[in-house]
Amino acid sequence: xxxxxxxxxxxxxxxxxxxxxxxxxxxxxxxxxxxxxxxxxxxxxxxxxxxxxxxxxxxxxxxxxxxxxxxxxxxxxxxxxxxxxxxxxxxxxxxxxxxxxxxxxxxxxxxxxxxxxxxxxxxxxxxxxxxxxxxxxxxxxxxxxxxxxxxxxxxxxxxxxxxxxxxxxxxxxxxxxxxxxxxxxxxxxxxxxxxxxxxxxxxxxxxxxxxxxxxxxxxxxxxxxxxxxxxxxxxxxxxxxxxxxxxxxxxxxxxxxxxxxxxxxxxxxxxxxxxxxxxxxxxxxxxxxxxxxxxxxxxxxxxxxxxxxxxxxxxxxxxxxxxxxxxxxxxxxxxxxxxxxxxxxxxxxxxxxxxxxxxxxxxxxxxxxxxxxxxxxxxxxxxxxxxxx
Amino acid sequence: xxxxxxxxxxxxxxxxxxxxxxxxxxxxxxxxxxxxxxxxxxxxxxxxxxxxxxxxxxxxxxxxxxxxxxxxxxxxxxxxxxxxxxxxxxxxxxxxxxxxxxxxxxxxxxxxxxxxxxxxxxxxxxxxxxxxxxxxxxxxxxxxxxxxxxxxxxxxxxxxxxxxxxxxxxxxxxxxxxxxxxxxxxxxxxxxxxxxxxxxxxxxxxxxxxxxxxxxxxxxxxxxxxxxxxxxxxxxxxxxxxxxxxxxxxxxxxxxxxxxxxxxxxxxxxxxxxxxxxxxxxxxxxxxxxxxxxxxxxxxxxxxxxxxxxxxxxxxxxxxxxxxxxxxxxxxxxxxxxxxxxxxxxxxxxxxxxxxxxxxxxxxxxxxxxxxxxxxxxxxxxxxxxxxx
Numbered sequence: 001x002x003x004x005x006x007x008x009x010x011x012x013x014x015x016x017x018x019x020x021x022x023x024x025x026x027x028x029x030x031x032x033x034x035x036x037x038x039x040x041x042x043x044x045x046x047x048x049x050x051x052x053x054x055x056x057x058x059x060x061x062x063x064x065x066x067x068x069x070x071x072x073x074x075x076x077x078x079x080x081x082x083x084x085x086x087x088x089x090x091x092x093x094x095x096x097x098x099x100x101x102x103x104x105x106x107x108x109x110x111x112x113x114x115x116x117x118x119x120x121x122x123x124x125x126x127x128x129x130x131x132x133x134x135x136x137x138x139x140x141x142x143x144x145x146x147x148x149x150x151x152x153x154x155x156x157x158x159x160x161x162x163x164x165x166x167x168x169x170x171x172x173x174x175x176x177x178x179x180x181x182x183x184x185x186x187x188x189x190x191x192x193x194x195x196x197x198x199x200x201x202x203x204x205x206x207x208x209x210x211x212x213x214x215x216x217x218x219x220x221x222x223x224x225x226x227x228x229x230x231x232x233x234x235x236x237x238x239x240x241x242x243x244x245x246x247x248x249x250x251x252x253x254x255x256x257x258x259x260x261x262x263x264x265x266x267x268x269x270x271x272x273x274x275x276x277x278x279x280x281x282x283x284x285x286x287x288x289x290x291x292x293x294x295x296x297x298x299x300x301x302x303x304x305x306x307x308x309x310x311x312x313x314x315x316x317x318x319x320x321x322x323x324x325x326x327x328x329x330x331x332x333x334x335x336x337x338x339x340x341x342x343x344x345x346x347x348x349x350x351x352x353x354x355x356x357x358x359x360x361x362x363x364x365x366x367x368x369x370x371x372x373x374x375x376x377x378x379x380x381x382x383x384x385x386x387x388x389x
Numbered sequence: 390x391x392x393x394x395x396x397x398x399x400x401x402x403x404x405x406x407x408x409x410x411x412x413x414x415x416x417x418x419x420x421x422x423x424x425x426x427x428x429x430x431x432x433x434x435x436x437x438x439x440x441x442x443x444x445x446x447x448x449x450x451x452x453x454x455x456x457x458x459x460x461x462x463x464x465x466x467x468x469x470x471x472x473x474x475x476x477x478x479x480x481x482x483x484x485x486x487x488x489x490x491x492x493x494x495x496x497x498x499x500x501x502x503x504x505x506x507x508x509x510x511x512x513x514x515x516x517x518x519x520x521x522x523x524x525x526x527x528x529x530x531x532x533x534x535x536x537x538x539x540x541x542x543x544x545x546x547x548x549x550x551x552x553x554x555x556x557x558x559x560x561x562x563x564x565x566x567x568x569x570x571x572x573x574x575x576x577x578x579x580x581x582x583x584x585x586x587x588x589x590x591x592x593x594x595x596x597x598x599x600x601x602x603x604x605x606x607x608x609x610x611x612x613x614x615x616x617x618x619x620x621x622x623x624x625x626x627x628x629x630x631x632x633x634x635x636x637x638x639x640x641x642x643x644x645x646x647x648x649x650x651x652x653x654x655x656x657x658x659x660x661x662x663x664x665x666x667x668x669x670x671x672x673x674x675x676x677x678x679x680x681x682x683x684x685x686x687x688x689x690x691x692x693x694x695x696x697x698x699x700x701x702x703x704x705x706x707x708x709x710x711x712x713x714x715x716x717x718x719x720x721x722x723x724x725x726x727x728x729x730x731x732x733x734x735x736x737x738x739x740x741x742x743x744x745x746x747x748x749x750x751x752x753x754x755x756x757x758x759x760x761x762x763x764x765x766x767x768x769x770x771x772x773x774x775x776x777x778x
Contacts, residue, residue, distance in 0.1 A: 117510055163552075198768065
């Protein structure tokens with residue numbers, strides 16, 4: 001298949017492109033390198049050094065003998081988007097190309113507006129380009145489990161059979177997202193569902209859990225193929241941050257009370273889920289939703305798992321929660337769609353954590369401790385980027 | 390109370406400002422005059438001539454002795470928005486200032502992107518300005534009944550008690566909107582609910598039905614106070630268009646099959662609903678939703694009512710439906726919230742229709758027949774603005 005990976009320079013976009021290429025697909029990546037720009041804005045960088053796109057592509061050609069085509073541009077530029085899609089003529093488009101950090105979207109008005117405008121407009125341009133170039137192109141769109149929030153009922157895969165006053169309908173699952181970023185993904189989901197309904201497009205919306213891990217079979221083949229490993233309070237996700245804190249002898253900082261539960265998955269499962277979604281496209285006119293996660297853990301449990309597996313002592317510290325979220329809640333998520341397509345989950349095992357400890361240890365001198373302290377508060381409309389500024 | 394009406398130059402914003410001023414409130418209007426700009430773009434104009442804002446304000450002062458303050462600017466300009474709100478320090482903000490035509494949003498990619506960007510970003514800027522200037526300010530936001538679509542269950546007022554697998558939660562009512570415009574309002578609703586949840590703002594979301602009529606007690610007091618009366622296929626709403634078609638001896642054009650049912654209300658009820666919402670604010674942290682409509686009719690029924698009431702012969706013609714919508718469907722809407730606050734609805738009565746016929750007759754020489762034919766199709770991503778171009 002011909003597969004275009006939007007956001008192909010990112011934490012997950014890049015390993016996904018490699019995995020798809022390795023599986024024999026004809027792959028192109030597109031990026032505007034906005035994620036590298038956020039590093040400059042925040043004054044942080046990936047713990048693991050990453051190479052420029054051209055070096056990455058050359059290394060992959062050396063290692064695998066396969067070529068990945070690259071497009072440089074911004075999806076908010078509608079003409080660029082349609083020209084690229086008309087040029088590459090993909091069978092599937094994997095869309096990772098959005099601002100993806102909840103705290104970034106909560107810094108202040110400008111970051112909230114940027115996040116929603118960037119994500120919603122870029123996604124609209126992709127929908128219009130598909131309709132105009134070829135409505136058969138399958139859109140595989142990255143959403144987030146955070147779209148659902150933490151409802152008191154089971155979380156289904158995107159749709160809910162509702163019975164009310166004796167009548168029944170199959171409705172989009174009601175969403176209650178937890179940040180302006182998560183909201184942008186809810187907006188996207190609604191726009192995509194509409195496009196499948198009026199234009200007969202094919203779309204898969206992947207509500208992804210928190211991803212952990214840094215290596216895949218492909219990125220491990222050459223240091224130049226490494227993907228990002230973020231640990232800062234804005235872009236770093238919780239398990240990755242705990243691993244680095246343990247390695248540094250720093251307490252693992254759990255946002256109070258710690259009972260917040262989230263769906264999670266291994267980075268190797270992310271890339272495999274995308275392959276499965278692409279190779280088994282949604283029907284014409286179908287808005288298909290999968291909950292892309294393999295296990296649920298509370299933040300407390302994650303901290304304890306990391307502390308237990310760490311080969312040394314690791315303390316857990318409960319810190320004030322900068323977010324507005326439920327501390328104790330029901331959480332039961334259906335996630336059988338991708339398993340039915342053949343996903344064999346990597347569960348949160350010793351192997352992977354050990355690998356992460358060794359990655360963290362190798363680059364621990366690059367850590368900026370100040371970047372780990374949360375400064376962005378959900379309770380105010382204006383937060384500082386760093387505690388030390 | 391001090392009330393700021395955003396979009397105060399529009400079809401409903403202007404009569405609302407006059408009604409609130411007449412009821413003794415201290416009123417300001419804000420507008421960027423985008424709606425007048427769409428007229429130039431489309432090559433159409435209001436059937437009833439409307440005066441520039443300054444003439445309107447002077448006329449109101451002459452007629453009532455009351456002053457309405459005016460701000461000129463664009464809500465997408467965050468600094469303008471916060472400065473204005475800090476300057477006027479309203480108790481309530483009535484937010485009409487969005488691109489409000491479904492067909493306009495469906496013309497092509499640029500109009501879809503413009504609609505969502507304009508509406509979503511403007512609304513975000515209002516939320517941030519309220520949080521920063523005074524979180525006590527009550528936001529009264531205009532949404533649309535079209536956010537719900539036509540579900541097979543009763544439509545509640547914004548929230549739904551869902552029971553699923555033996556557990557229960559109160560959730561946002563699942564939405565299935567019918568255009569990129571309607572989607573923009575769904576996005577707004579989600580953003581507003583989040584702001585009430587994290588910042589404790591007070592908000593009322595008014596899911597308004599199709600408004601008909603052109604005169605209110607205040608606009609009738611001087612011809613210079615008239616509000617718009619749109620009949621074109623982009624901005625004209627269905628009852629208004631049928632009245633003008635009847636007066637011109639043109640068949641009333643019903644989009645097939647005609648069983649499409651919508652909530653409707655009289656323009657005099659719109660302005661009264663807004664007053665009631667302002668004078669009875671939502672609680673701190675409350676996302677309150679009212680379905681602002683008084684009756685439901687199918688498009689067929691509306692055509693028949695207009696034809697029956699018209700003092701002459703009026704034919705009904707069934708034309709191909711440019712929209713993608715259900716032709717026959719269940720439609721049962723709860724709309725008791727505003728009645729509980731004291732609304733006394735004007736039902737679709739002979740009186741009002743007669744008044745509309747006389748208004749249409751007075752200005753019938755201004756009608757551009759070509760503008761009434763629908764050219765914007767929901768089934769394609771690129772439509773012409775006019776059939777005759």
